[in-house]
Amino acid sequence: MPEGRAQRPRRSLEAVEVHGAGQLMPHHVHEILLVSSLYDSFTLSEDGKLSDLIMSEFLDMNLRHTPGVTQVSTGREALQLARANPRFNLIITSLQVGDMDSLELARRVKELRLNIPVILLAYDNRELTQFMAANDTSDLERAFLWQGNAKILLGIVKYVEDRLNLSHDTGEIGVPAIIVVEDNVRYYSAFLPMLFTELMNHARDLIPDGLNLAHKIRRIRARPKILLCSTYEEAVSFFDRYPDDILGVISDIEFPRNGKLSHTAGGDLARHVRSIREDVPVILQSSLTKNQELADEVGSSFLLKGSPLMLNQLRRTLQHDLGFGDFSFRMPDGREIGRAGNLRSLAQQIREAPDDSMVFHGEHNHFSRWLKVRTEFALAEQLRAVRISDFPSVGAMRDYLAGVIDVYRRERNQGVVVDFKRENYDASAQFYRIGGGSLGGKARGLAFINHLLAEFKAADRFPGVTITVPDTVVLGSDVFDTFLDRNNLRDFAISCDDQDEIMETFHRSPFPEDTLLDLATYLKAADYPLAVRSSSLLEDSQYQPFAGVYETYMLPNRGTDLNHRLEQLVSAIKRVYASTYSIHTKRYIKATPYRLEEEKMAVAIQRIIGDHHGSRFYPHFSGVARSHNYYPAEPCTTEDGVAAVALGLGETVVSGENCVRFSPRYPKHLMQFATTEDLLEHSQKTFWALELEEDHISISGVPALSEGGPETNIRLAKFGLEQAEKDGTLASVGSTWSAENDVVYDGTSRPGMRMVTFAPILKHQLFPLAEILDYLLEIGKKGTSSPVEIEFAVNMNTVDGGSREFGFLQIRPLALAPEVEEVDVDSIPRSDQVCQSTSVLGHGLVEGIRDLVVVDYHRFDRSKSLPAARRVGQLNSMLVKEDRPYILIGVGRWGSADPWLGIPVAWDEISGVRVIVEAGFKDFKVTPSQGTHFFQNLSSCNVGYFTVNPDAGDGYIDWDWLSSTPAVDETDSVRHLRFEEPLLVGMNGKKSAGFICKPKR
Amino acid sequence: MSDFVKSLMADVTAKNEAQPEFHQAVEEVAGSVQVVLDRHPEYRSNKILERIIEPERVLMFRVPWVNDQGEVQINRGFRIEMNSAIGPYKGGLRFHPSVNLGILKFLAFEQVFKNALTTLPMGGGKGGSDFDPKGKSDQEVMRFCQSFMTELQRHIGPNTDVPAGDIGVGGREIGFLFGQYKRLRNEFTGVLTGKGLNWGGSLIRPEATGYGAVYFAAEMLKTRSDSLQGKTCLVSGSGNVAQYATEKINELGGKVVTLSDSGGYIYDPEGIDAEKLAWVMDLKNVRRGRMSEYSGQFKSATYTEVDRSLDHNPLWAHKADCAFPSATQNEVNAVDAKNLLAGGVFVFSEGANMPTTQDGVDQFLDKGILYGPGKAANAGGVAVSGLEMSQNSLRMSWSREEVDGHLKRIMTDIHQNCVTTAERFGMKGNYVAGANIAGFLKVADAMTDQGVV
Secondary structure (H helix, E strand, O other), rough: OOOOOOOOOOOOHHHHHHHHHOOOOOOOOOEEEEOOOOHHHHHHHHHOOHHHHHHHHHHHHOOOOOEEEEEOHHHHHHHHHHHHHEEEEEEEEEEEEEOEEHHHHHHHHHHHOOOOOOEEEEOOOOHHHHHHHHHOOOOOOEEEEEOOOOOHHHHHHHHHHHHHHHHHHHHHOOOEEEEEEEEOHHHHHHHHHHHHHHHHHHHHHHHHHOOOOOHHHHHOOOOOEEEEEEEHHHHHHHHHHHOOOEEEEEEEEOEEEEEEEEOOOHHHHHHHHHHHHHOEEEEEEEEOOOOOHHHHOOOOEEEEOOOOOOOHHHHHHHHHHHHHOEEEEEOOOOOOOEOOOOOOHHHHHHHHHHHHHHHHHHHHHHHHHHHHOOHHHHHHHHHHOOOOHHHOOHHHHHHHHHHHHHHHHHHOOOOOOEEEEEHHHHOOEEEEEOOOOOHHHHHHHHHHHHHHHOOOOOOOOOOEEEOOOOOEEEEEEEEEHHHHHHOOOOOHHHHHOHHHHHHHHHOOOOOOHHHHHHHHHHHHHOOOOOOEEEEEOOOOOOEEEOOOOEEEEEOOOOOOOOOHHHHHHHHHHHHHHHHOHHHHHHHHHOOOOOOOOOEEEEEEEEOOOOOEOOOOOEEEEEEEEEEEOOOOOOOHHHHHOEEEEEOOHHHHHHHHOOEEEEEEEEEOOOOOHHOHHHHHHHEEEEEEEOOOOOOOOOOHHHHHHHHHHOOOOOEEEEEEHHHHHHOOOOOOOOOEEEOOOOOOOOOOOOOOOEOOOOHHOOOOOOOOOOHHHHHHHHOOOOHHOOOOOEEEEEEOOOOOOOEEEEEEEEEEEOOHHHHHHHHHHHOOHHHEEEEEEEEEEEEEEEHHHHEEEOOOOOOOOOOHHHHHHHHHHHHHHHHHOOOOEEEEEEEEEEEEOOOEEOOOOEEEEEEEEEEEEEEEEEOOOOOOOOOHHHHHHHHHHHHEEEEEEHHHEEEEEEEEHHHHOOOOOEOOEEEEEEEEEEEEEEEEOOOOEEEEEOOOO | OOOHHHHHHHHHHHHHHOOHHHHHHHHHHHHHHHHHHHOOEEEEEEEHHHHOOOOOOEEEEEEEOOOOOOOEEEEEEEEEEEEEEOOOOEEEEOOOOOHHHHHHHHHHHHHHHHHHHHHOOOOOEEEEEEOOOOOHHHHHHHHHHHHHHHHOOOOOOOEEEEEEOOEEEOOHHHHHHHHHHHHHOOOOOOOOOOOOOOHHHOOOOHHHHHHHHHHHHHHHHHHHOOOOOEEEEEEEEEEEHHEEEHHHHHHOOEEEEEEOOEEEEEEOOOOOOHHHHHHHHHHHHHOOOOOOOHHOOOOOOEEEEOOOOOOOHHHHHHHOOOEEEOOOOOEEEEHHHHHHHHHHOOOOEEEOOOOHHHHHHHHHHHHHEEEEEEEEEEEEHHHHHHHHEEEEEEEEOHHHHHHHHHHOOOOHHHHHHHHHHHHOOOOOHHHHHHHHHHHHHHHHHHHHHOOOO
């Protein structure tokens, strides 16, 4: 962009919402306390019941917050109620309220520090004028005059809200405001409701531009504010505070200045405004036609008060001067040459309009103002900073403006959930929803990522890589409800224990017709393989990880027969629905505080990231990354996170097969690949892909799905690396082992055995994977305020040289065990602890362990470590058979290859262990072993791992207690202890600290 | 234990505090050569044993380097130049956090006799560092290797000390070390073994140990005018040693009926022929699959899963003539030995390192079967290291056949050496005693010849 002026950083409306704190209109009038005599209230409700009246006004305006009204007839009652219920945040009172007058009420409210604005609503202008003239009314927020139009209530409420929200909405976010200067109560009591109504109508007209309900509400809330002032000083102070955000000034001509009525105040104000912001329009109004001249003199428009055409005049003024309605392209002489009703047509006409017109609008800042009125604050701000003089030519300005608007339009469509409309579906947005209700946990996560990416403008952050949420359509939970209710399936599904019967019944039941039509429309444009994923209400909830309880189905979605594809899709959706009632789920839910009746299922239908390679379809690689790593190894810390990646579909990672693990902050430090043997043993040998060959698996819809069984992801197939090499996908992640030299070479340029190491990416900058993951984990943490786990897939698209795609598939807050953080290790008496360490891997509380296998410090002889290892192995197989997890405590390194340094057990000899403790021996200190096998198994089995060196002052272990506790089995130094009461293990992964408590006696 | 060994051990313990591994190694050697010392007083008076347990030179040095985060790291480097009586010091470099002086002395001491037994001109040594390559980036490993070699280069050379790889030092590290040596000394010489094939390495390295164990068995059979032709063989393991032992057994006319991995073993009474072996090699080397898949592929085979509650390994209970333990330490215990003997096994050649427990070995020696201890039978690996040195000195690269030919000759020599030595000391057919004494004698004689140095 050309060198502009310094500008306040502004966020788009959507951005404002993401950041919670920036919610527009934080203050709302919830409950109105109406204090009026019986007579007055009778007057008020002449047209019907007052609250109904208000309700209808507000509903008509499409407002979400409809305030409640409570009527009392005395000041005393009013004060009592206001004190008792903090929801009352507006008091509207008539002049006299039985026991006191409105002034006294206002004064008392202030004295009680209730912080509720008190508005005087008078019924008689003469009475009011006398009252105002005779009293100091500064305790009253403002006075209004009832003139038989219930819209006055709307005006009062909006007036109060605008005042309260001004500093937040306008000051911080930049919502524009219109200053109205008028000291005549009667006049502004009529004018204000009219103006508000116009603004609301305008905001409503903008709605077709908004995309979904949340978006719509935001637009309405972002309508310009109205600042009603009665004096010159008040008006000037508002203007001077928010000069950038004042859309215009509508002012009376005669009103008080310096405490006295001034005949020139309007003109002076206009001049003041002009001197600071030349482009801010000032509209003067007066009941005297002669004042037209004054208006002309100061370059203002003029409105004649009391004119029968007042409303039309006002509308015209709003459009012409303040930029409401369509944008009107004009020549400098005022001749209209074109109109633009939305951003697209604005950009288009900017490209076509004559130079003179462009200069005219540019000089007067019309584009920015118009955008601001349309609540496009970020764009408005961007354009405001631009001056014609910044550009070498009008053409350059034209290109710049149109370009900026286009970019903005594209970005605005990112990160939004768009309601699916059959009539105009064009697949242009990334995220659609069909049907109402909840999106469910998973889809909400997806929508959130979509949002996050747009908010942080992550899409283009890494050159040559597009970061996206793969195109998604979500069936809201209402579709699920409709399907169940129309087919009467709910009770049946909950009570039926036969999974197959549920599945079959669901398949037989017709799918809602309307949704079917939507899906057909969607499929016409979607000719790529699809993942049909469950998205239940309870899924991915932070403390109830339902992740993986429900099903995901992959569909080839191939072939020209739309009906056939639709049939498959619907069948998969029904399967997901049915899985809500699977035995597995029923059992799972029993263990949670939820009830199955509460569960609802939305379904996310998502494009699968990948490419066709012959009959196979798969991404170059997939993976999972976590922002926290509870098994960190030097130089990584817990906070550096950890990622696991594999060639092909993510199945490899998710099912715990061999894959590459690394910390996004240290992608070149791979724990698992220290030696060639490690590499051979722990690297990926096969990969998963979707097999799309028609004759490979029957695709006759339902039967094929049934054959797959509910636990099978149909059409998934495994291939060897030689296939990946042929497909050209291995080169980006492969290395080569030379048996002759026993060396693993990065890349696939040499002959030898291929293996997956990700070296070309992690070591040789083929793709900024580590940087992207680090970045996404960081924004994920910011966005959710908690540690997160993300799933992703990457398509390198090497065949046609197109852009590389990083698909962001899932985000989940990582379930932390908060209770451990609250346990203060030092508060537990040492005599109650078996062991305490500040070098612990793992996280969480482990309860219910009653078995302990210990290689006893006092009995152990280093030359007898082999028999000790075998004995541990025997005890392990016994304990595994009995399904009794145990704690293993020993001296030296567990799993040491060197029998002199510890107990040389293999992993399968301690497979049932839940917590491992390794302690320093008499003459040597242990360092955490983290042998590759161990490391891998520890983290995947979530085993706790304590290292203690009491002699070096590092940690504590009660060898004497372990030694003196009677054993159920004792062979040389290996002792098996069993307890009636469980031991308690606590680990804090963030602090790497932990303890083991002795059983309670 | 004789008084001499007792007093020697008291001395060793006092002088080398907190080195239990070294104490044990000295005690074992002293015990096994007792008979030599008793019979030949010149070794006593020349104080050969007292000299041989004292390293010729111990180098301990600082290895500073900078990690990827820019922090200075300090490790400790070692080189034990144990004995050069019969050739330049030769022995591996180990990079592992457990490395310390005691462990390296123990390893260097054993290396002296291992190398001597090969009949090649190689002295003994060992070295390394407490550096842990695990979790380090390539760049860090390279910087460490370069710093390590910057000091070590002034102490080694193709005619002085020729290190090789060991735990934590593979082809990658040898490459980094060699590159730095070459740069500092400005000479391309065979100063390290385990080099890349395209820059001075030798062929047949993966095959050497397995081939060697089979050659040794064939030599043992020859002493009874027998051969591997038609013999049924039990092989454990499925790594390099087991695979190439099987290949060589097939070549020499034998039939291998078992292979195993950590999950279990397969028994294929029809034999694992070349075709099946090729399948196994693909399974283990390329697909890294489990042996259990074998029985699915070949119907003649049965698979038996590991059962840790058993006190023996059923693999060794099958009827056979020969056994080649090629998996891991202590895989054959007393019960297994009994089963092997009961099953008719009379040739036992150890491809793995110390695969048999002492009570197992005792039974084999008791029954007088052809028992080739690992020390001798698996010397093939060390031998090919020696052949790499030879090729470097000759500035030649031999073909596979040439290297294999030399390997076979060396194994024959080792066997012969064991046989004659055992016989000379009245323990005919005892390859354990033969191997222990032959290695010692070769070094002891050379030391005697060269005077008190």
